[in-house]
Amino acid sequence: MSRYLAIACALFTLSLAACNTIAGAGEDISKGGNAISNTAEKAK
Known part of the structure; x- marks a missing residue:
């Protein structure tokens, strides 16, 4: 999760x-x- 946040x-x-x-x-x-939202959706 922190890796996605850093990116x-x-x-x-x-x-x-x-x-x-x-x-x-x-x-x-x-x-x-939008990029953050897309990343969050993929991480689900």
């Missing part, structure tokens, strides 16, 4: 670092949330 945090950090605008940040956060 999710790393992806979230990378997505925030990649955005250049506030709108881009919102999209990146949304994509990060």
